[in-house]
Each structure stands twice: as C-alpha cells, then as structure tokens.
Amino acid sequence: MTTLTVPTAQARRTSRTLSRPTGFLTDTWTVLSRELTPKLRQPASMLFAMVQPLVFLGLFAPLLPDVENGSALQWFVPGIVVMTALMGASMTGADLTAEIRSGSHERLLVSPLSRPSLLVGRALKEVVPVLFQTAVILAVVTPFSFDLHLGGALVGSVIVSLFAIGLGAFSFALATAAKEQDWVFWTVQQMLIFPLLLLSGVLLPLDGAPGWLRFLSDINPMTYVVEAARALFAGEFPADVVLSGFVAATAVAAVGVLVGVRTMERSN
C-alpha cells in the first residue's frame, strides 16, 4: 500500500495545526461578531428594528391616561424597553433554523467553539440591538414628560440584557428542538410570547386584576424585570424591587443557557 509510506518529516509537517485553545469570552465574542457582521455590512437592515419601537410608542403613548403623580410615559417606557427585548430575543432561534438547514450550524458544532458560547453569543446578538433601541427610545421621549436618569437606565439595561440572554437561549433551544420545521418554532414562540407580555403588566397595570391573573403575573419572571426597570428608569433604587428583578433575570439566563446546551447536545 503505497499511500501508507509517508516519510516522518512530512508527517510532522502536516500534523502542525494552527488551532489554539480559546476561552469562553473569546468564543462568545467570536459568535457575537460573526452574527453581527452581516448586519454591519447592511446597516439599512437595522433601521427597521430601530424604528419599530418608536412606531409602537407613537401610536400607543397618546392613549395613555393622565396619572396623578408623575407621567404616564415614565411608567410606560421601561415596559416598552422590556417588550422590545422580549420580541427581539425570542427570535434568536429563527436565524438558527436557517443555519441548521444549510449546515453552517453543524460546522460550528464541530469547531472548537464551546456550546454555551454558541448560545450566549447568539442571544447577545439580539441584545445589542435592544440596547441601541433603548438609547433611541430614551433619546426620543426625554424631551417630553420623561425624566432621564442615566445611572438607573444603565443598571436597568443590564437587568434587561440578562433577561434577554435567557430568552434568547430558550429561543435557541426551541429552534434546535424544532429542527427544520419553521412552523413549530413560530407557533410555540407566538404562543408563549403574548402571555408573557400581557402578564408582566407592560401594557396595562394588573393592580385590579382577579386573583388567578395576579397569581399568573406573580410567577412570570418578566413581571419582576419590568418592575425593576420601572424603578431604575425613574431614578429610584428600591433594593428589594431591583434585587427581585436581578434575580429573576439571572435565573432566566441561567436556566435558559442550561436548557439550551442540553438541547444542543441531544439534538444530534
């Protein structure tokens, strides 16, 4: 067998791979920047995402009732920020479906990128636009009856981002489980997103709600994220509310990544 007699020198030459170990943060950055590259190459595609929450705000804000103490906008805007995060992050898996079908996801699975970094990097790709959207929303509403508290807004954004990473990871898991069937992904995504949204009190306060609705709202982690965001965006730091929001967001992120990695490992 002639092909087997490879000289040792040549053997040594070809066994020198260029690959070097990388860490979780490097991997996550690799995944995130890979995801963002096509968007940066076509900035126009980002424009729509930027404008969308403003349209929503413009159409909804005039309907807000006058509130006795403080402005309705102050109450409403943080909810819109969290809603934007929910909408964006829950679609993380949609791009994945295309990549599973084409084969590029499989290539990443064989690459040395760690499984959690594949999840977190992709979820962060949805967070980055959310942060931009938040900035745009705040810039637009501040001239009106909205008081900007930068410190609070920043801390609030961190909590919202954590929540978005978790949602993104769940969305990723959903897309992995749905495999190549788009409709499964979209059906489940739509089925979950609206109860989460309505039960969090983003659009309407749940103060006067019946007991069972209040109970559902209480077990919705998004409720706590919204409440923390409202407090922080208003420049307040009520420790218990902020902590609850932080814990809820972190829990969603941790469980999301765990479920996502599990699903990824089983999907093959």
Added chain:
Amino acid sequence: MTNHTHQPPVIRAQGLTKHFTRGKKTVEAVRGLDLEIHQGELVAFLGPNGAGKSTTLRMLTTLIPPTAGTAEVAGHDVVRAQGAVRRSIGYVGQGNAAAYIQRGRDELMSQARAHGIPRPAAKARIDELLSAFDLQEYADRTVQTLSGGQRRRLDIAIGLLNRPEVLFLDEPSTGLDPQNRANLQEQIRRLHEDGTTIVLTTHYLEEADALAGRVIVIDHGVMIADDTAPRLKERLGDLVLLGFSTEADATAAAARAESALSGPTVIDRAGTQVSIRTPRGADSAPALAIDLAAHGTPAIRMEVRPPTLDDVFLDLTGRSLRESAQSTTQPTTQTEGAAA
C-alpha cells in the same frame, strides 16, 4: 498494514457502537467498529444510505457520542477530549459550512477566530486558501449568490483553515454536477498528495474507486471489507462470459472450465451462456478458449469484464450497491435518517 508499527494511528476506534432510539424501536446504526487509520491515508467509507457511514463520521468528529466503544482522533479521545479533537480536525459536512447571509471571507475569518488563530496569521491563511480553491473573486460576495461548486470549495477551505491533522468529508460530492464532482475529486487528490489524512464517506462507487487508497465497505453498521480498491476487485476476479451455439456445448464447457481453472472460481450456466468469475480471468481466458475449442466445444462469443466495486459489494452483501442506494429512498430503511 504492518509498516506503521513505528507510528501510532491518527484514528483508532475500538468497538465503536451507536444506537438510536426512536420511540420503542432501537436502531443499531453502527455495531462494534474496529478501525485504524494512519497518517497520510485517504480512506473512503463506502456503503448504501443508512449503512452507518455518516454516523461513524459523526462519532469521530464529536458531533454525537458513541453508545459504546472508544475512538481516538489525533491522539485524543472523542468523548473525554472533545475540544482537542475539534482543534485537530477539519470537517466538511453534507450541508454548506458558510451561512448564506454571510460573505465567504467573513466565514473564513470566523472559523479562524473559533480556532484562536491570531489575525495576521489568519489573514495569510485565508488568502492562501482562497487562491488554492480559486475563490478570490467570490470571497466578498454573500454565500447565497455562489454556485454549488463554489460553495463546496468554500466548505473545504473552511474545513482546512486550521491545517487539520485529519480532514473528514461527509458525502462531499452529493448534489454536484459531473464537472464539479471531477474538480472536487482533483482537489481531494491534491490534498492527499500534500500529506493530509483524509476520511470521506460516499455511496458513489466511482468516487471511492477514483479517489481512495483504501476502501472500507460498511453495511448495516458493520465493516465488511477493508482494503485497496484494486485488491478488493482482484480478490473477486474478472467475469469471463462465454457464448456457445448449443446448451449441450455450454454445459460441457462449464464442466471443462471447472477443472481447467485454478483458484476460487464460480461458474454459472444459463442457456447457451457460461459465466465464470475467476481471479485474473483476463489472463486465463485466451488459454481457456483454446482449450475449450480443442475439446470440441468452441466458444462463439467471449467477453471479459473487469470487476467493479459494485461487483465487490454485490459479492459481499448479495445486493447491488446501486440498487440499495435507490431502494433506501423508500422509508423502509431509515437507520441513518436519525443522524442526518
């Protein structure tokens, strides 16, 4: 394969097994595979769809964990040292490596970063690969605008980015037109000449025949042959077809041939035709024809067919690979569907 005792194999599998559970049914996709592949070899896993080739490849590339058995690639265990295995290998899957919305160069760069290759080295390597695969013009276009052949070349470029110790290709030429298939085979041959260890799966006999130094025939999850294509064929022997004017002549000639030919020979008579499967049949056929004529049963027609890998497969399994490849499109055999 004894001339390699001085060097450990690049791939070693022992009792490699994979079961898929679908509802209550367990499908044994790969059953106790033992395998050694050495530095610089070009090996083709040949078998029909669902034979277990891709499942084996997916275990060796860490995509799925084995149910039982062990495998080492480039000296690393595929279960315990997944990271080290992934850094050592290149993988070209059945699909495309680059996402359609991305540009080729961007995907090469993301692959370089996944492998922790510093930017200057990555850029140099990317340029090298783009020119090697004739992709410079297309590097800055989105993948969805590329042709099938261009995408496939990009897939291989991405697979080779880290200078892998072993390159795995899963059905590399499926979906390519004949010209692109020939180009691809040429590229694989060149990589092999450069010393890259290559393992590919195929259900195209011609491909295994044209490319591989070593062919491993897999069927129903079991390795049923492992040798060079010429030797597999030589062992089976040529097919000598002889036509006679009467059935009586044919019967007499068949009996005569039985005693005249040595070695493992299979003789069949059907009507006035005698078919003889015998090693080096092309060499013994002229003498046989003269001998038969001398014994009063002259052949009126003669044809010698060199064996094909399909004949080898037919001989090993009792089925033609071509037929199996077609029949597996029906839902009856779905061994590998779970993995795909």
